[in-house]
Amino acid sequence: MTRTLVDNIGLLVTNDSSFDGTPLGLLRNAAFLIEKGSITWVGESASAPRAEAQNKIDAHGRCIIPGFVDSHTHLIFAGDRSDEFGARMRGEQYSAGGIGYTVELTRKASNGQLLQSGRRLIAEANSSGTTTIECKSGYGLTVDDEARQLVVAKQLTPETTFLGAHIVPKEYFDHPDDYVELVCGPMLEAAKPNAKWIDVFCDKGAFTPEQSRKILKAGIAKGLLPRIHANQFGPGEGVQIGVELDAASVDHVTYLSDSDIDLLSESETIATLLPAAEFSTRSNYSDARRLFEAGVKVALATDCNPGSSYTTNMPFVIAIAVRDLYFSPEQAVWAATKGGAMALRRKDVGHLGLSASADFSILSTPSYVHLAYRPGVPLIDEVWRNGNRIK
Numbered sequence: 001m002t003r004t005l006v007d008n009i010g011l012l013v014t015n016d017s018s019f020d021g022t023p024l025g026l027l028r029n030a031a032f033l034i035e036k037g038s039i040t041w042v043g044e045s046a047s048a049p050r051a052e053a054q055n056k057i058d059a060h061g062r063c064i065i066p067g068f069v070d071s072h073t074h075l076i077f078a079g080d081r082s083d084e085f086g087a088r089m090r091g092e093q094y095s096a097g098g099i100g101y102t103v104e105l106t107r108k109a110s111n112g113q114l115l116q117s118g119r120r121l122i123a124e125a126n127s128s129g130t131t132t133i134e135c136k137s138g139y140g141l142t143v144d145d146e147a148r149q150l151v152v153a154k155q156l157t158p159e160t161t162f163l164g165a166h167i168v169p170k171e172y173f174d175h176p177d178d179y180v181e182l183v184c185g186p187m188l189e190a191a192k193p194n195a196k197w198i199d200v201f202c203d204k205g206a207f208t209p210e211q212s213r214k215i216l217k218a219g220i221a222k223g224l225l226p227r228i229h230a231n232q233f234g235p236g237e238g239v240q241i242g243v244e245l246d247a248a249s250v251d252h253v254t255y256l257s258d259s260d261i262d263l264l265s266e267s268e269t270i271a272t273l274l275p276a277a278e279f280s281t282r283s284n285y286s287d288a289r290r291l292f293e294a295g296v297k298v299a300l301a302t303d304c305n306p307g308s309s310y311t312t313n314m315p316f317v318i319a320i321a322v323r324d325l326y327f328s329p330e331q332a333v334w335a336a337t338k339g340g341a342m343a344l345r346r347k348d349v350g351h352l353g354l355s356a357s358a359d360f361s362i363l364s365t366p367s368y369v370h371l372a373y374r375p376g377v378p379l380i381d382e383v384w385r386n387g388n389r390i391k
């Protein structure tokens with residue numbers, strides 16, 4: 001059996017607090033051993049089991065971090081919305097955009113076209129250090145189009161999410177409850193074979209709390225696991241519903257009441273912040289410091305989508321979180337790795353402790369702090385997943 005020793009690591013982020021008593025579990029002058037794609041030994045380089053390793057990777061003193069876990073994306077779609085973005089940035093009115101426009105283009109695209117575009121975005125994400133990615137439907141909004149979005153998504157990642165309840169499509173504007181019936185019935189049935197998660201956009205202009213509860217419960221009854229888009233545009237019941245149904249994550253959470261924060265701090269539900277969406281729409285950011293003060297577990301993700309956040313780049317999200325949301329660099333790196341893994345209820349990724357999947361990035365720098373300190377600069381030298389180099 002081939003064992004690979006990754007050695008001469010200047011600074012290793014393990015996210016295993018037993019190493020140094022901090023959440024990042026930092027080790028200096030470190031090494032780890034990979035066997036069958038998993039980590040079987042980690043510690044100081046001086047005591048590395050060199051004789052056991054057939055291969056050696058020399059990190060030359062650079063920093064190694066766990067692969068990013070991007071737990072919230074919408075990357076199966078056709079076309080883009082650069083005209084809408086341009087108009088928004090120029091302060092102009094623009095009526096032709098919105099999710100409905102992407103739905104129109106996505107319905108017209110073939111599975112092959114959707115797969116090709118999804119692959120391109122995944123390759124982008126991989127090259128900036130993402131090794132686990134979640135992917136939602138939600139641009140089909142018919143039984144067949146939602147089902148085929150998930151067929152495509154399943155070819156790209158095991159973390160697939162049925163989001164038939166993204167918006168009410170225009171065919172149902174006058175009778176939205178009939179659309180909710182469709183989502184909970186035939187659409188869920190068609191989506192189920194290729195979906196792990198069920199999600200709903202519970203917000204102003206999307207789905208009401210009653211509709212959201214109904215949709216998530218229908219998914220849970222069919223064996224899907226709940227997550228929710230909540231409190232992005234204003235206060236509401238989204239967080240309450242998420243916690244009540246033991247959602248793995250409540251996402252966006254820009255507008256939170258004190259009781260929302262109390263609920264989150266006493267639950268297993270992760271608060272996933274998507275600050276690239278606020279960045280790209282010039283909206284207010286979430287107040288992350290309130291979450292940290294209350295001890296809520298926080299994840300960071302890209303929300304990659306063609307309307308409000310067209311980026312796959314987790315280092316960019318880290319830089320915004322540190323600069324504008326007052327995360328410490330340590331909190332941001334943890335949220336983009338271990339936080340994301342917890343938002344997907346995954347124990348095998350998001351850390352580099354014993355038995356973790358060997359998913360990691362070798363940075364060009366001596367520290368993870370550079371991810372926020374040198375924004376926009378490509379600092380990810382190498383990316384490995386399951387012990388195989390993918391960049």
Ligand SMILES: [Zn+2]
Pocket residue numbers: 072073074229303
């Ligand atoms: Zn989203």
